[in-house]
Amino acid sequence: xxxxxxxxxxxxxxxxxxxxxxxxxxxxxxxxxxxxxxxxxxxxxxxxxxxxxxxxxxxxxxxxxxxxxxxxxxxxxxxxxxxxxxxxxxxxxxxxxxxxxxxxxxxxxxxxxxxxxxxxxxxxxxxxxxxxxxxxxxxxxxxxxxxxxxxxxxxxxxxxxxxxxxxxxxxxxxxxxxxxxxxxxxxxxxxxxxxxxxxxxxxxxxxxxxxxxxxxxxxxxxxxxxxxxxxxxxxxxxxxxxxxxxx
Amino acid sequence: xxxxxxxxxxxxxxxxxxxxxxxxxxxxxxxxxxxxxxxxxxxxxxxxxxxxxxxxxxxxxxxxxxxxxxxxxxxxxxxxxxxxxxxxxxxxxxxxxxxxxxxxxxxxxxxxxxxxxxxxxxxxxxxxxxxxxxxxxxxxxxxxxxxxxxxxxxxxxxxxxxxxxxxxxxxxxxxxxxxxxxxxxxxxxxxxxxxxxxxxxxxxxxxxxxxxxxxxxxxxxxxxxxxxxxxxxxxxxxxxxxxxxxxxxxxxxxxxxxxxxxxxxxxxxxxxxxxxxxxxxxxxxxxxxxxxxxxxxxxxxxxxxxxxxxxxxxxxxxxxxxxxxxxxxxxxxxxxxxxxxxxxxxxxxxxxxxxx
Numbered sequence: 001x002x003x004x005x006x007x008x009x010x011x012x013x014x015x016x017x018x019x020x021x022x023x024x025x026x027x028x029x030x031x032x033x034x035x036x037x038x039x040x041x042x043x044x045x046x047x048x049x050x051x052x053x054x055x056x057x058x059x060x061x062x063x064x065x066x067x068x069x070x071x072x073x074x075x076x077x078x079x080x081x082x083x084x085x086x087x088x089x090x091x092x093x094x095x096x097x098x099x100x101x102x103x104x105x106x107x108x109x110x111x112x113x114x115x116x117x118x119x120x121x122x123x124x125x126x127x128x129x130x131x132x133x134x135x136x137x138x139x140x141x142x143x144x145x146x147x148x149x150x151x152x153x154x155x156x157x158x159x160x161x162x163x164x165x166x167x168x169x170x171x172x173x174x175x176x177x178x179x180x181x182x183x184x185x186x187x188x189x190x191x192x193x194x195x196x197x198x199x200x201x202x203x204x205x206x207x208x209x210x211x212x213x214x215x216x217x218x219x220x221x222x223x224x225x226x227x228x229x230x231x232x233x234x235x236x237x238x239x240x241x242x243x244x245x246x247x
Numbered sequence: 248x249x250x251x252x253x254x255x256x257x258x259x260x261x262x263x264x265x266x267x268x269x270x271x272x273x274x275x276x277x278x279x280x281x282x283x284x285x286x287x288x289x290x291x292x293x294x295x296x297x298x299x300x301x302x303x304x305x306x307x308x309x310x311x312x313x314x315x316x317x318x319x320x321x322x323x324x325x326x327x328x329x330x331x332x333x334x335x336x337x338x339x340x341x342x343x344x345x346x347x348x349x350x351x352x353x354x355x356x357x358x359x360x361x362x363x364x365x366x367x368x369x370x371x372x373x374x375x376x377x378x379x380x381x382x383x384x385x386x387x388x389x390x391x392x393x394x395x396x397x398x399x400x401x402x403x404x405x406x407x408x409x410x411x412x413x414x415x416x417x418x419x420x421x422x423x424x425x426x427x428x429x430x431x432x433x434x435x436x437x438x439x440x441x442x443x444x445x446x447x448x449x450x451x452x453x454x455x456x457x458x459x460x461x462x463x464x465x466x467x468x469x470x471x472x473x474x475x476x477x478x479x480x481x482x483x484x485x486x487x488x489x490x491x492x493x494x495x496x497x498x499x500x501x502x503x504x505x506x507x508x509x510x511x512x513x514x515x516x517x518x519x520x521x522x523x524x525x526x527x528x529x530x531x532x533x534x535x536x537x538x539x540x541x542x543x544x545x546x547x548x549x550x551x552x553x554x555x556x557x558x559x560x561x562x563x564x565x566x567x568x569x570x571x572x573x574x575x576x577x578x579x580x581x582x583x584x585x586x587x588x589x590x591x592x593x594x595x596x597x598x599x600x601x602x603x
Binding site: 047067 | 456
């Protein structure tokens with residue numbers, strides 16, 4: 001019997017620094033599988049964020065740039081404008097994209113820049129040690145909300161997919177999660193769709209992945225998966241919020 | 248080629264195109280918005296890229312992304328905008344990407360004013376963003392010189408894999424002068440395959456390229472910064488540029504001045520000469536690296552009694568002049584910093600005043 005499952009060529013053969021139970025590894029693998037399946041590794045440029053995935057360039061086998069906090073969409077814009085033939089994606093967490101980089105992502109999406117964003121929403125700042133993110137759930141304890149997030153003081157969590165889907169410019173905006181094989185398969189389909197729209201030069205594309213952070217949530221990996229299902233998914237609804245066919 | 252009459256800002260845009268700088272990202276700000284207005288029409292004509300970004304912060308990263316994948320890229324802005332871009336400039340320098348930033352200075356701090364100024368000298372030559380880095384800083388004194396410096400800046404940026412800044416005061420952008428675009432200043436882009444994230448297929452290579460600025464290991468970061476320092480030391484050997492004026496005779500005062508201010512000083516020097524008072528001048532054309540030795544040598548001349556740094560700022564370059572003169576002559580500052588350009592009469596009065 002032949003080999004039926006192996007490491008994607010786009011993924012480096014190395015150990016990652018991610019914590020046990022973190023879904024970054026799954027998200028990385030899905031991106032790598034899609035890049036392999038579309039045969040675009042030789043013309044892809046990834047943009048690493050500031051956050052837990054800052055070292056992600058060590059885990060992929062194609063060209064990478066490393067951004068400043070929140071600025072990846074501006075860098076992707078720069079690349080795509082001067083080299084529209086390249087396939088470009090940013091990979092950003094919620095502190096990066098939804099807080100300090102809110103301006104950059106909204107304007108890139110609104111210009112209809114032809115790149116893809118993988119948006120990891122785990123409701124917390126990971127690398128800096130578990131502080132509140134714009135996506136932190138009401139009542140969720142973090143190192144800067146020791147009594148839980150108080151919406152009356154800092155507002156409700158930002159729903160990035162809904163916000164970006166409200167723009168009039170055509171785009172592909174989808175929210176998925178990675179908490180079980182069923183959802184992982186759907187997430188992969190969405191990621192493949194996003195890159196395909198880019199290859200067709202159709203539109204800006206973003207896939208939000210509702211993810212876990214057992215370390216900063218203070219949970220076991222298994223409890224973290226349940227927490228996503230019970231606490232996050234009722235607020236962060238899954239599905240395609242916008243496709244270019246809508247326009 | 249015959250000369251054409253052009254406004255400084257438009258000439259700067261055209262000069263970049265003539266030098267093969269066909270990728271431009273910018274955000275509007277007075278007094279340099281004409282560059283973006285000009286290029287919004289001109290770039291499509293030459294198959295170039297024009298994009299108005301949502302902020303100067305974003306623009307600096309558009310420049311970073313484009314430069315990192317190997318494109319010849321530039322932006323233009325003015326003082327408050329350069330402050331916002333300084334974050335990106337720090338990253339671009341750390342990542343060793345070539346790019347050109349033009350700063351048509353206005354008064355500051357804060358919103359300051361929209362009239363000409365030279366108050367970003369420190370920001371341009373000493374850093375501006377965080378970390379140990381320098382820019383090669385070119386300071387034109389006429390529209391023609393701005394054209395030539397812009398045209399040269401792209402190959403200098405590529406030579407050092409470091410951003411170059413053109414530091415012009417508002418008058419350089421706003422005044423009209425006859426210009427020509429010397430063909431010989433266009434240099435073909437360097438081969439960037441060794442480092443640019445241009446796509447492995449483009450390079451026909453299996454080796455991927457990585458453009459990054461994070462060095463968590465202290466030894467690695469130290470080594471990287473020493474590598475940057477080596478480049479700045481090389482600039483100090485190879486890129487010193489200045490123009491001497493009236494240094495042949497027995498001048499009693501040495502003026503150091505750059506940009507538009509130096510043209511006023513030149514007129515003042517001519518008038519004083521007619522009166523029988525000799526004054527010499529060194530005009531730094533590059534502000535980093537700074538012509539320290541030339542200034543020291545000129546100040547050291549036995550007839551020279553004092554050195555005067557004339558600037559449209561509260562006195563910024565004067566610190567570099569003092570550093571150059573190493574205490575061998577008294578160093579003074581004269582200038583205005585509200586947007587008004589000192590007149591030749593102002594400078595003449597200051598020189599007479601110095602000599603008592």
